[in-house]
Amino acid sequence: MGAAGAAGAGPRLLLELRGGRRGALLAVGEPEEGPTCVDISVTPASVQVKTSEGCTELRLPAEVRLDPSSCRGLQFLPGEGLHLRLQAQAAEISAKPTSVFNQNVPAQECCTFYCQSCGEVIIRDRKLLRVLPLPSEDWGALVGEWCCHPDPFANKPLLPQANDCFTGDSFFLVNLKSDSWQPRPELGPAETHSLDAEDHFKLNPKANTKVICKRCKVMLGEMVSSETAKFYMTEIIIQPSESAFSVIPRSQFVQSVIARCLVELSSARSTFRFTIQDPEGKVYILLWLLNSDSLVIDSLRSSRRIQRSIQKFPLLEDQLQADPSSSWNAVKVLYVPCIKSRNEELASSWENDISVHSLTLPSATCLELLLILSRSNSALPSSLRFMNSFQVAYLKV
Numbered sequence: 001m002g003a004a005g006a007a008g009a010g011p012r013l014l015l016e017l018r019g020g021r022r023g024a025l026l027a028v029g030e031p032e033e034g035p036t037c038v039d040i041s042v043t044p045a046s047v048q049v050k051t052s053e054g055c056t057e058l059r060l061p062a063e064v065r066l067d068p069s070s071c072r073g074l075q076f077l078p079g080e081g082l083h084l085r086l087q088a089q090a091a092e093i094s095a096k097p098t099s100v101f102n103q104n105v106p107a108q109e110c111c112t113f114y115c116q117s118c119g120e121v122i123i124r125d126r127k128l129l130r131v132l133p134l135p136s137e138d139w140g141a142l143v144g145e146w147c148c149h150p151d152p153f154a155n156k157p158l159l160p161q162a163n164d165c166f167t168g169d170s171f172f173l174v175n176l177k178s179d180s181w182q183p184r185p186e187l188g189p190a191e192t193h194s195l196d197a198e199d200h201f202k203l204n205p206k207a208n209t210k211v212i213c214k215r216c217k218v219m220l221g222e223m224v225s226s227e228t229a230k231f232y233m234t235e236i237i238i239q240p241s242e243s244a245f246s247v248i249p250r251s252q253f254v255q256s257v258i259a260r261c262l263v264e265l266s267s268a269r270s271t272f273r274f275t276i277q278d279p280e281g282k283v284y285i286l287l288w289l290l291n292s293d294s295l296v297i298d299s300l301r302s303s304r305r306i307q308r309s310i311q312k313f314p315l316l317e318d319q320l321q322a323d324p325s326s327s328w329n330a331v332k333v334l335y336v337p338c339i340k341s342r343n344e345e346l347a348s349s350w351e352n353d354i355s356v357h358s359l360t361l362p363s364a365t366c367l368e369l370l371l372i373l374s375r376s377n378s379a380l381p382s383s384l385r386f387m388n389s390f391q392v393a394y395l396k397v
Protein backbone atom coordinates (compact mmCIF):
# COMPACT_ATOMS: atom_id res chain seq x y z
CA MET A 1 0.00 0.00 0.00
CA GLY A 2 3.07 2.19 -0.15
CA ALA A 3 1.92 4.48 -2.91
CA ALA A 4 -1.65 4.74 -1.64
CA GLY A 5 -1.17 8.10 -0.09
CA ALA A 6 1.23 9.60 -2.61
CA ALA A 7 1.40 13.33 -2.16
CA GLY A 8 -1.27 15.24 -3.99
CA ALA A 9 -3.21 12.12 -4.88
CA GLY A 10 -6.59 11.04 -3.58
CA PRO A 11 -7.25 7.87 -1.59
CA ARG A 12 -6.66 4.44 -3.03
CA LEU A 13 -9.65 2.72 -4.65
CA LEU A 14 -9.95 -1.02 -5.06
CA LEU A 15 -12.91 -2.62 -6.81
CA GLU A 16 -13.34 -6.36 -6.97
CA LEU A 17 -16.09 -7.93 -9.02
CA ARG A 18 -16.91 -11.21 -10.67
CA GLY A 19 -18.34 -12.25 -14.03
CA GLY A 20 -22.11 -12.16 -14.55
CA ARG A 21 -24.44 -10.02 -12.49
CA ARG A 22 -23.04 -10.10 -8.98
CA GLY A 23 -22.12 -7.97 -6.07
CA ALA A 24 -18.96 -5.93 -6.27
CA LEU A 25 -16.88 -4.70 -3.36
CA LEU A 26 -15.48 -1.19 -3.39
CA ALA A 27 -12.77 -0.33 -0.85
CA VAL A 28 -11.85 3.32 -0.42
CA GLY A 29 -8.56 3.82 1.39
CA GLU A 30 -8.41 6.20 4.32
CA PRO A 31 -6.91 9.56 3.40
CA GLU A 32 -3.47 10.08 4.88
CA GLU A 33 -4.48 13.08 6.93
CA GLY A 34 -7.03 10.99 8.82
CA PRO A 35 -10.82 11.15 8.86
CA THR A 36 -12.04 13.85 6.55
CA CYS A 37 -14.97 14.63 4.35
CA VAL A 38 -15.15 12.02 1.60
CA ASP A 39 -17.30 12.57 -1.45
CA ILE A 40 -17.95 9.37 -3.39
CA SER A 41 -19.75 9.44 -6.70
CA VAL A 42 -20.61 6.27 -8.56
CA THR A 43 -21.74 6.25 -12.17
CA PRO A 44 -22.25 3.11 -14.28
CA ALA A 45 -18.81 3.55 -15.85
CA SER A 46 -16.70 5.11 -13.11
CA VAL A 47 -16.13 5.67 -9.42
CA GLN A 48 -14.78 8.98 -8.21
CA VAL A 49 -13.68 9.82 -4.69
CA LYS A 50 -12.81 13.34 -3.60
CA THR A 51 -11.22 14.32 -0.33
CA SER A 52 -9.40 17.45 0.68
CA GLU A 53 -6.20 15.61 -0.33
CA GLY A 54 -7.22 15.11 -3.89
CA CYS A 55 -9.33 13.05 -6.20
CA THR A 56 -9.09 9.45 -7.38
CA GLU A 57 -11.10 8.15 -10.27
CA LEU A 58 -11.51 4.59 -11.47
CA ARG A 59 -12.71 4.26 -15.04
CA LEU A 60 -14.21 0.86 -15.65
CA PRO A 61 -13.45 -1.27 -18.69
CA ALA A 62 -16.21 -1.28 -21.32
CA GLU A 63 -17.48 -4.74 -20.36
CA VAL A 64 -18.23 -3.70 -16.79
CA ARG A 65 -21.12 -1.54 -15.61
CA LEU A 66 -22.08 -0.61 -12.05
CA ASP A 67 -25.57 -0.01 -10.76
CA PRO A 68 -25.18 3.19 -8.68
CA SER A 69 -28.59 2.81 -7.01
CA SER A 70 -27.59 -0.54 -5.48
CA CYS A 71 -24.96 0.79 -3.04
CA ARG A 72 -25.39 -0.82 0.37
CA GLY A 73 -23.47 -2.13 3.35
CA LEU A 74 -21.42 1.03 3.85
CA GLN A 75 -18.85 0.32 6.54
CA PHE A 76 -16.07 2.38 8.03
CA LEU A 77 -13.02 0.44 9.16
CA PRO A 78 -10.71 2.51 11.36
CA GLY A 79 -7.24 2.75 9.89
CA GLU A 80 -8.38 1.40 6.58
CA GLY A 81 -11.24 3.40 5.12
CA LEU A 82 -14.68 2.69 3.70
CA HIS A 83 -16.09 -0.49 2.24
CA LEU A 84 -19.31 -0.65 0.32
CA ARG A 85 -21.07 -3.22 -1.82
CA LEU A 86 -22.94 -2.63 -5.02
CA GLN A 87 -24.36 -4.56 -7.92
CA ALA A 88 -22.33 -4.84 -11.09
CA GLN A 89 -22.87 -6.27 -14.50
CA ALA A 90 -19.75 -7.78 -16.03
CA ALA A 91 -19.25 -9.83 -19.14
CA GLU A 92 -18.44 -13.44 -18.31
CA ILE A 93 -14.86 -13.34 -17.06
CA SER A 94 -12.96 -16.51 -16.65
CA ALA A 95 -9.43 -17.71 -16.60
CA LYS A 96 -9.80 -19.31 -20.01
CA PRO A 97 -7.58 -22.33 -20.07
CA THR A 98 -5.32 -21.47 -22.98
CA SER A 99 -3.11 -23.95 -24.71
CA VAL A 100 0.06 -25.22 -23.12
CA PHE A 101 1.70 -23.42 -25.95
CA ASN A 102 2.13 -19.73 -25.58
CA GLN A 103 0.65 -19.31 -29.01
CA ASN A 104 -1.39 -21.91 -30.76
CA VAL A 105 0.92 -24.07 -32.76
CA PRO A 106 -0.86 -25.44 -35.82
CA ALA A 107 -0.24 -29.11 -36.40
CA GLN A 108 2.68 -29.81 -38.72
CA GLU A 109 4.34 -26.56 -37.81
CA CYS A 110 7.77 -26.57 -36.21
CA CYS A 111 8.09 -25.16 -32.75
CA THR A 112 10.95 -24.27 -30.49
CA PHE A 113 11.24 -24.83 -26.75
CA TYR A 114 12.91 -22.01 -24.83
CA CYS A 115 14.00 -21.55 -21.25
CA GLN A 116 11.36 -19.05 -20.07
CA SER A 117 13.78 -17.30 -17.73
CA CYS A 118 16.56 -16.50 -20.19
CA GLY A 119 15.42 -17.43 -23.69
CA GLU A 120 18.02 -20.17 -24.26
CA VAL A 121 16.86 -22.62 -26.94
CA ILE A 122 16.25 -26.03 -25.37
CA ILE A 123 14.76 -27.87 -28.36
CA ARG A 124 14.90 -26.29 -31.80
CA ASP A 125 12.44 -26.85 -34.67
CA ARG A 126 10.50 -29.77 -33.33
CA LYS A 127 7.53 -30.89 -35.38
CA LEU A 128 4.90 -32.01 -32.88
CA LEU A 129 2.38 -34.24 -34.59
CA ARG A 130 0.67 -35.44 -31.42
CA VAL A 131 0.07 -33.32 -28.34
CA LEU A 132 -1.83 -35.51 -25.92
CA PRO A 133 -2.83 -35.20 -22.29
CA LEU A 134 -1.53 -37.96 -20.03
CA PRO A 135 -4.14 -39.93 -18.12
CA SER A 136 -4.46 -39.03 -14.46
CA GLU A 137 -2.29 -40.86 -11.94
CA ASP A 138 -5.12 -43.10 -10.80
CA TRP A 139 -5.91 -44.40 -14.28
CA GLY A 140 -4.00 -47.62 -13.57
CA ALA A 141 -6.42 -48.40 -10.75
CA LEU A 142 -9.34 -47.74 -13.09
CA VAL A 143 -7.94 -50.05 -15.77
CA GLY A 144 -7.46 -52.71 -13.09
CA GLU A 145 -11.11 -52.45 -12.12
CA TRP A 146 -12.48 -52.53 -15.65
CA CYS A 147 -10.26 -55.23 -17.17
CA CYS A 148 -10.99 -58.87 -16.49
CA HIS A 149 -7.37 -59.71 -17.31
CA PRO A 150 -4.24 -58.26 -15.71
CA ASP A 151 -3.63 -54.62 -16.60
CA PRO A 152 -1.73 -54.77 -19.91
CA PHE A 153 -0.19 -51.35 -19.25
CA ALA A 154 1.14 -52.16 -15.80
CA ASN A 155 4.76 -51.05 -15.39
CA LYS A 156 4.82 -49.67 -18.91
CA PRO A 157 5.14 -45.93 -18.58
CA LEU A 158 3.66 -43.89 -21.40
CA LEU A 159 6.63 -42.35 -23.12
CA PRO A 160 6.53 -39.97 -26.07
CA GLN A 161 7.96 -40.73 -29.51
CA ALA A 162 9.98 -38.21 -31.48
CA ASN A 163 7.00 -36.11 -32.62
CA ASP A 164 4.93 -36.43 -29.48
CA CYS A 165 4.40 -34.08 -26.60
CA PHE A 166 2.51 -35.53 -23.64
CA THR A 167 1.08 -33.07 -21.16
CA GLY A 168 0.63 -33.72 -17.45
CA ASP A 169 -0.77 -31.49 -14.69
CA SER A 170 2.20 -29.16 -14.57
CA PHE A 171 4.69 -30.60 -17.05
CA PHE A 172 5.19 -31.99 -20.52
CA LEU A 173 7.06 -35.05 -21.60
CA VAL A 174 9.11 -34.91 -24.79
CA ASN A 175 11.51 -37.24 -26.49
CA LEU A 176 15.06 -35.93 -26.77
CA LYS A 177 16.46 -38.76 -28.87
CA SER A 178 16.09 -37.02 -32.24
CA ASP A 179 17.91 -34.03 -30.84
CA SER A 180 21.18 -35.85 -30.35
CA TRP A 181 22.73 -33.54 -32.93
CA GLN A 182 21.80 -30.52 -30.88
CA PRO A 183 23.27 -29.25 -27.69
CA ARG A 184 21.35 -31.12 -25.04
CA PRO A 185 20.10 -29.56 -21.88
CA GLU A 186 22.87 -29.81 -19.37
CA LEU A 187 22.24 -32.39 -16.70
CA GLY A 188 22.93 -31.89 -13.05
CA PRO A 189 26.52 -32.82 -12.22
CA ALA A 190 25.59 -35.84 -10.13
CA GLU A 191 24.32 -38.05 -12.90
CA THR A 192 25.69 -37.10 -16.30
CA HIS A 193 26.92 -40.68 -16.41
CA SER A 194 23.46 -42.12 -15.91
CA LEU A 195 22.18 -40.94 -19.30
CA ASP A 196 23.71 -43.87 -21.15
CA ALA A 197 22.87 -46.42 -18.50
CA GLU A 198 19.17 -46.99 -18.87
CA ASP A 199 19.04 -49.56 -16.12
CA HIS A 200 20.29 -47.03 -13.69
CA PHE A 201 16.95 -45.19 -13.90
CA LYS A 202 14.96 -48.29 -13.17
CA LEU A 203 17.04 -49.07 -10.15
CA ASN A 204 17.12 -45.52 -8.88
CA PRO A 205 14.00 -43.74 -10.02
CA LYS A 206 14.67 -40.95 -7.54
CA ALA A 207 18.24 -40.45 -8.68
CA ASN A 208 19.26 -36.90 -9.40
CA THR A 209 18.40 -36.50 -13.06
CA LYS A 210 17.72 -32.79 -13.19
CA VAL A 211 17.71 -30.97 -16.51
CA ILE A 212 19.33 -27.59 -16.04
CA CYS A 213 19.40 -24.61 -18.41
CA LYS A 214 22.95 -24.26 -19.67
CA ARG A 215 22.84 -20.50 -19.71
CA CYS A 216 20.98 -19.45 -16.56
CA LYS A 217 21.25 -22.69 -14.52
CA VAL A 218 17.53 -22.78 -13.77
CA MET A 219 16.13 -26.27 -13.24
CA LEU A 220 13.84 -26.97 -16.20
CA GLY A 221 12.77 -30.51 -15.40
CA GLU A 222 14.19 -33.99 -15.13
CA MET A 223 14.94 -37.03 -17.24
CA VAL A 224 12.34 -39.77 -16.72
CA SER A 225 14.05 -42.26 -19.02
CA SER A 226 17.22 -42.27 -21.06
CA GLU A 227 15.56 -40.26 -23.84
CA THR A 228 12.47 -38.71 -22.27
CA ALA A 229 12.56 -35.36 -20.55
CA LYS A 230 9.91 -33.95 -18.29
CA PHE A 231 9.83 -30.16 -18.52
CA TYR A 232 7.85 -28.08 -16.03
CA MET A 233 5.32 -25.72 -17.62
CA THR A 234 6.51 -22.89 -15.39
CA GLU A 235 10.05 -23.10 -16.83
CA ILE A 236 9.60 -23.61 -20.56
CA ILE A 237 7.91 -21.60 -23.26
CA ILE A 238 6.99 -23.25 -26.57
CA GLN A 239 6.54 -21.10 -29.66
CA PRO A 240 6.28 -21.52 -33.41
CA SER A 241 9.85 -21.55 -34.70
CA GLU A 242 9.41 -18.61 -37.04
CA SER A 243 8.39 -16.20 -34.26
CA ALA A 244 10.94 -14.63 -31.97
CA PHE A 245 11.21 -15.53 -28.29
CA SER A 246 8.71 -13.44 -26.38
CA VAL A 247 9.99 -11.94 -23.18
CA ILE A 248 7.36 -12.23 -20.44
CA PRO A 249 8.19 -10.98 -16.95
CA ARG A 250 8.82 -14.04 -14.82
CA SER A 251 6.21 -13.31 -12.16
CA GLN A 252 3.54 -12.69 -14.81
CA PHE A 253 4.38 -15.98 -16.54
CA VAL A 254 4.38 -18.04 -13.33
CA GLN A 255 1.04 -16.55 -12.24
CA SER A 256 -0.68 -17.25 -15.53
CA VAL A 257 0.65 -20.82 -15.81
CA ILE A 258 -0.33 -21.69 -12.24
CA ALA A 259 -3.73 -20.03 -12.64
CA ARG A 260 -4.34 -22.08 -15.79
CA CYS A 261 -3.27 -25.33 -14.09
CA LEU A 262 -5.58 -24.66 -11.12
CA VAL A 263 -8.56 -23.82 -13.31
CA GLU A 264 -8.04 -26.83 -15.58
CA LEU A 265 -7.56 -29.26 -12.70
CA SER A 266 -10.52 -27.95 -10.75
CA SER A 267 -12.84 -28.36 -13.71
CA ALA A 268 -11.44 -31.74 -14.76
CA ARG A 269 -11.30 -33.29 -11.29
CA SER A 270 -13.77 -31.22 -9.26
CA THR A 271 -11.08 -30.39 -6.78
CA PHE A 272 -10.41 -26.97 -5.33
CA ARG A 273 -7.68 -27.74 -2.84
CA PHE A 274 -4.07 -28.19 -3.87
CA THR A 275 -0.72 -28.80 -2.27
CA ILE A 276 2.18 -27.14 -4.06
CA GLN A 277 5.20 -29.37 -3.66
CA ASP A 278 8.67 -29.86 -5.05
CA PRO A 279 9.79 -33.01 -6.91
CA GLU A 280 10.95 -34.54 -3.61
CA GLY A 281 7.40 -34.26 -2.27
CA LYS A 282 8.14 -31.43 0.16
CA VAL A 283 5.02 -29.27 0.52
CA TYR A 284 5.52 -25.50 0.29
CA ILE A 285 1.99 -24.13 0.05
CA LEU A 286 -1.59 -25.26 0.69
CA LEU A 287 -3.79 -23.54 -1.82
CA TRP A 288 -7.57 -23.28 -2.16
CA LEU A 289 -9.05 -22.03 -5.43
CA LEU A 290 -11.91 -19.71 -4.47
CA ASN A 291 -13.03 -18.48 -7.88
CA SER A 292 -11.64 -18.06 -11.36
CA ASP A 293 -13.68 -15.11 -12.60
CA SER A 294 -12.52 -12.13 -10.57
CA LEU A 295 -11.88 -8.75 -12.09
CA VAL A 296 -9.82 -6.40 -9.95
CA ILE A 297 -9.50 -2.68 -10.61
CA ASP A 298 -6.97 -0.89 -8.48
CA SER A 299 -6.14 2.80 -8.50
CA LEU A 300 -2.63 1.95 -7.28
CA ARG A 301 -1.89 0.91 -10.84
CA SER A 302 -3.60 3.87 -12.42
CA SER A 303 -1.88 5.51 -15.35
CA ARG A 304 -1.10 8.69 -13.48
CA ARG A 305 0.98 6.82 -10.91
CA ILE A 306 2.55 4.63 -13.53
CA GLN A 307 3.61 7.69 -15.48
CA ARG A 308 5.21 9.07 -12.36
CA SER A 309 7.08 5.89 -11.60
CA ILE A 310 8.28 5.60 -15.20
CA GLN A 311 9.88 9.01 -14.89
CA LYS A 312 11.60 7.88 -11.73
CA PHE A 313 12.52 4.36 -12.82
CA PRO A 314 12.94 4.20 -16.58
CA LEU A 315 13.96 0.54 -16.31
CA LEU A 316 10.47 -0.33 -15.14
CA GLU A 317 9.00 1.01 -18.33
CA ASP A 318 8.91 -2.22 -20.30
CA GLN A 319 7.21 -4.15 -17.60
CA LEU A 320 4.64 -1.49 -16.91
CA GLN A 321 3.88 -0.88 -20.54
CA ALA A 322 3.33 -4.57 -20.98
CA ASP A 323 0.50 -4.30 -18.48
CA PRO A 324 -0.65 -0.69 -18.53
CA SER A 325 -4.29 -1.24 -17.59
CA SER A 326 -5.41 -0.80 -14.05
CA SER A 327 -7.81 -3.75 -14.30
CA TRP A 328 -6.92 -7.39 -14.52
CA ASN A 329 -8.61 -10.77 -14.60
CA ALA A 330 -7.55 -13.03 -11.81
CA VAL A 331 -8.17 -16.22 -9.97
CA LYS A 332 -8.74 -15.70 -6.27
CA VAL A 333 -7.07 -18.15 -3.91
CA LEU A 334 -6.69 -18.81 -0.21
CA TYR A 335 -3.32 -20.11 0.89
CA VAL A 336 -1.13 -20.97 3.83
CA PRO A 337 2.66 -21.27 3.61
CA CYS A 338 4.16 -24.52 4.89
CA ILE A 339 7.85 -23.69 4.72
CA LYS A 340 9.97 -23.69 7.89
CA SER A 341 7.62 -26.25 9.52
CA ARG A 342 4.71 -23.83 9.56
CA ASN A 343 1.18 -25.29 9.56
CA GLU A 344 2.53 -28.85 9.77
CA GLU A 345 -0.67 -30.34 11.14
CA LEU A 346 -2.89 -28.86 8.45
CA ALA A 347 -0.38 -29.83 5.76
CA SER A 348 -0.34 -33.46 6.81
CA SER A 349 -4.13 -33.64 6.94
CA TRP A 350 -4.28 -32.25 3.39
CA GLU A 351 -1.60 -34.65 2.21
CA ASN A 352 -3.66 -37.57 3.47
CA ASP A 353 -6.89 -36.29 1.97
CA ILE A 354 -7.62 -37.85 -1.42
CA SER A 355 -9.75 -34.89 -2.49
CA VAL A 356 -6.65 -32.68 -2.38
CA HIS A 357 -4.58 -32.63 -5.55
CA SER A 358 -0.84 -32.11 -5.51
CA LEU A 359 0.89 -29.92 -8.06
CA THR A 360 4.63 -30.48 -8.45
CA LEU A 361 6.97 -27.63 -9.41
CA PRO A 362 10.72 -27.06 -9.06
CA SER A 363 11.52 -25.94 -5.53
CA ALA A 364 12.70 -22.51 -6.70
CA THR A 365 9.36 -21.99 -8.43
CA CYS A 366 7.44 -23.08 -5.30
CA LEU A 367 9.27 -20.28 -3.47
CA GLU A 368 8.65 -17.84 -6.33
CA LEU A 369 4.95 -18.63 -6.16
CA LEU A 370 4.93 -18.10 -2.41
CA LEU A 371 6.55 -14.72 -2.92
CA ILE A 372 3.98 -13.78 -5.58
CA LEU A 373 1.13 -14.80 -3.27
CA SER A 374 2.47 -12.91 -0.30
CA ARG A 375 3.09 -9.81 -2.42
CA SER A 376 -0.48 -9.95 -3.69
CA ASN A 377 -1.74 -10.51 -0.14
CA SER A 378 0.16 -7.60 1.35
CA ALA A 379 -1.16 -5.26 -1.37
CA LEU A 380 -4.71 -5.84 -0.16
CA PRO A 381 -6.42 -3.64 2.45
CA SER A 382 -5.73 -5.37 5.77
CA SER A 383 -9.33 -6.40 6.43
CA LEU A 384 -9.37 -8.33 3.13
CA ARG A 385 -6.10 -10.20 3.67
CA PHE A 386 -7.47 -13.10 5.69
CA MET A 387 -10.37 -15.49 5.43
CA ASN A 388 -10.54 -17.70 8.51
CA SER A 389 -6.94 -18.77 9.02
CA PHE A 390 -6.06 -18.56 5.31
CA GLN A 391 -4.42 -15.68 3.50
CA VAL A 392 -6.14 -14.24 0.42
CA ALA A 393 -4.31 -13.56 -2.85
CA TYR A 394 -4.95 -13.07 -6.55
CA LEU A 395 -3.08 -14.70 -9.41
CA LYS A 396 -3.28 -12.57 -12.54
CA VAL A 397 -4.39 -14.37 -15.64
Ligand SMILES: [Zn+2]
Binds near residue numbers: 116117118215216
Ligand atom coordinates in the same frame (compact mmCIF):
# COMPACT_ATOMS: atom_id res chain seq x y z
ZN1 LIG B 1 17.80 -20.31 -18.90
